[in-house]
Amino acid sequence: MAVKDRKIRVMIAKAGLDGHDRGAKVVARSLAEAGMDVIYTGIRQNPETIVKAAIGEDVDVLGLSILSGAHLEILPKIILRLRELSDREIVILAGGIIPDDDIPQLKEFGVREVFGPGTPTNKIVEYIRGEVSAAGG
Amino acid sequence: MSTNKEEWQQTTLARALKGQAQQYQNSSGINIDPLYTPEDIAEFDYLSELGYPGEYPFTRGIQPAMYRGRLWTMRQYAGFATAEESNKRYRYLLEQGQTGLSIAFDLPTQIGYDSDHPLAYGEVGKVGVAIDTLEDMEVLFKDIPLDKVSTSMTINSTAAVLLCMYIALAKKQGVDPAVLEGTIQNDILKEYIARGTYIFPPVPSMRLITDIFAYCNQNVPRWNTISISGYHIREAGSTAAQEIAFTLANAIAYVDAALKVGLDVDKFAGRLSFFFDSHNDLFEEVAKFRAARRLWARIMKERFKAKDPRSMMLRFHTQTAGCTLTAQQPYNNIIRVALQALAAVLGGTQSLHTNSFDEAFATPTEDAVTIALRTQQLLAYESGVSRVADPLGGSYYIESLTDSLEQKALAYIEKIDSLGGAVAAIEQGYQQREIQENSFLQQKAVDSGRTVVVGVNKFTSAAHKIPPLNKIDPEIEEFQKRRLAAVRQKRDNQRCKQSLDELQKVALGTENTVPAILACIEAYASVGEICDVLRNVFGTQKEFLIF
Known part of the structure; x- marks a missing residue:
């Protein structure tokens, strides 16, 4: 639950082995410039580290960036572990090279939205504001 | 008037x-x-700025005859799933007229984890082919004689391991390693800056690289021992001038490292090769290739006192810019790739990869990669652009741009020198910060519409038409694990262990590591087993600058 007047807290995480961090860094900076508290994990983070960091940082939103094609394996692993360790409602977002066909499956696992190549950064900012204020009141 | x-x-x-x-x-x-008019190049001296193709400072090209002598090598970067699947793709591409191979490895192979390592979960065979042992390599090159093809391998922190696999395979095929032709990327510095597949800290990483220089000079003399890459630096968001500068600054660091271990500059510098991006701005890109060539020639001659002209020649591979591919209206990408490929050819590239139009979604399908290859063949055989060396040379605009880019790049190199060289600058996060800053500005320009991306922020359409995509069967991870387990079962495990122990001893000392790695490969040790030995001795590197 977002406490009133608290800044929205977001973690942008690079899951898996890929080093493509251009998108993740641009999104992280755009969210920070939009007034959110942003933690960026750096590349090559494993699911356990990401989950523990997200819980430790008490984030409202976890944005997972992945361009290696391992999204159907790695993202569910992160989400399941997060649900195991925390009751808090964290909005999970994904970005990267993710074919449209895989999106329904990711959403079933609990990814709230997927932002692919070409997404304007303000669209992500607005989406997060909408989701977090809806949840936190 | x-x-x-x-x-x-x-x-x-x-x-x-x-x-x-x-x-x-x-x-x-x-x-x-x-x-642009003659006033823009008022100080211009033809012989010292341009000269003739095949002659210093090589601005107009490194070969006297350029594409009349030999066309650029058409080399599509490919690899996915298993060695069997990738072998099929390579043979298809060769049948379609491709003239060189370029191997894409999956991330576990690039970072030194076997397919059964927990961190390899979900990544096996995804962005490239999974290679664990020599047995996979034997399958990968089945019916491809290594003395008849040149092979480029995008492999960096595990470059020595994969090079040894190639050498071991050649020996098994009865091919003398001395005739092998190809390239390993082997460029660790840009991994720290932009690409991310590093394992070890800089010092042992540089040792592995200079070990390869020395080994190949003696044993695989026609091999390009490194492909110093601006591609990933540009893809991560740098400008064209930064792409030249950060690449050449890395190159300077490699030359320095090799000189420091006592190698003679003219013994190894001729085997250095380069790799650049070809982006959207056609004239800026052409000028970039020319400026890079001239600047490198000057650096080698003046800074490193090279004597052999081959040491001064910047030979390069080009790939069209992956970051310009759009998921929206994906067929537009075919046109983008054609223009970027044209820039590479006008800029005098030695080899070229053209991206497939579906790569904003997945690794390419056979149909998509065929169009990409045909794009090169159209340029080579229909457009007429291959007939004249450096056809834009002498254009007031191109010469002015070439000068400006060289000056800008030189200023960055001087800045990096002042920080203590490329390695020290990376440790301070200098290049990473510059790239990060510029990529953010680029995104703002796209978001605001100042930079137009057709189909994304202008001329958009509601219909989202997605081409059929290449899907990697998740079963291949299990298949690959089973094959690795079978190799471990049937190999001579005592010999394997001895070779790994010997590697540890060599790594702890100062001897060249390559022969010891080759012995491990020939005993069917896996990429992960070899890298574990090296991780234990060398340690591992964390990201230098996160944000």
Whole structure:
């Protein structure tokens, strides 16, 4: 639950082995410039580290960036572990090279939205504001 | 009638435009005038700035005959799933007229984890082919004789391991390693800056690289021992000028490292090769390739006192810019790739990869990669652009841009020198910060519409038409694990262990590591087992600058 007047807290995480961090860094900076508290994990983070960091940082939103094609394996692993360790409602977002066909499956696992190549950064900012204020009141 | 450029701008042009001309800047922050004239290259001296193709400073190309002598090598970067699947793709590409191979490895192979390592979960065979042992390599090159093909391998922190696999395979095929032709990327510095598949800290990483230089000089003399890459630096968001500068600054660091271990510059410098991006701004890109060639020639001659002209030649591979591919209206990408490929050819590339139009979604399908290859063949055989060396040379605009880019790149190199060289600058996060800053500015320009991306922020369409995509069967991870387990079962495990122990001893000392790695490979040790030994001795590197 977002406490009133608290800044929205977001973690942008690079899951898996890929080093493509251009998108993740641009999104992280755009969210920070939009007034959110942003933690960026750096590349090559494993699911356990990401989950523990997200819980430790008490984030409202976890944005997972992945361009290696391992999204159907790695993202569910992160989400399941997060649900195991925390009751808090964290909005999970994904970005990267993710074919449209895989999106329904990711959403079933609990990814709230997927932002692919070409997404304007303000669209992500607005989406997060909408989701977090809806949840936190 | 105007007698100079300024007069023309203020009279004839101003009347036509009804005011001042709009200001434009290219990616490198260079102001672009509406016209270029002899005034823009007033100090220009033909022989010292350009000279002739095949002669210092090689601005016009490294080969005297350029594409009349031999066309560029058409080399599509490919690899996915298992060795069997990738072998099929390579043979298909060769049948379609491709003239060189380029191997994409999956991330576990690139970072030194076996397919059964927990961190390899979900990644096996995804962005490239999974290679665990020599047995996979035997399958990968089945029916491809290594003395008949040149092979480029995008492999960096595990470059020595994969090179040894290639050598071991050649020996098994009865091919003398001395005739092998190809390239390993082997460029760890840009991994720290932009690409991310590093394992070890800089010092042991540089040792592995100079070990390879020395080993190949003796045993695999026709091999390009490194492909110093601006591609990933540009893809991560740098400008064209930064792409030249950060690449050449890395190259300077490699040359310094090799000299420091006692190698003679003219013994190894001729085997250095380069790899650049080809982005959207056609003239800026052509000028970039020319500026890089001239600047490198000058650096090798003046800074490193090379004597052999081959040491001064910047030979390069080009790939069209993956970051310009759009998921929206994906068929437009075919046109983008064609223009970027044209820039590479006008810029005198030695080999070329053209991206497939579906790569904003997945690794390419056979149909998509065929169109990409045909794009190169159209350029080579229909367009006429291959007939004349450096056909844009002498254009006031191109020469002015080439000069400006060289100056800008040189200023960055001087800055890096002042920070203590490329390695020290990376440790301080300098290049990473520059790239990060520029990529953010680029995104802002796209978001605001100042930079137009057709189909994304202009001329958009509601219909989202997605081509059929290449899907990697998740079963292949299990298949690959089973094959690795079978190799471990049937190999001579005592010999394997001895070779790994010996590697540890060599790594702890100062001897060349390559022969010890080769012995491990020939005993069917896996990529992960070899890298574990090296991780234990060398330690591992964390990200230098996160944000």
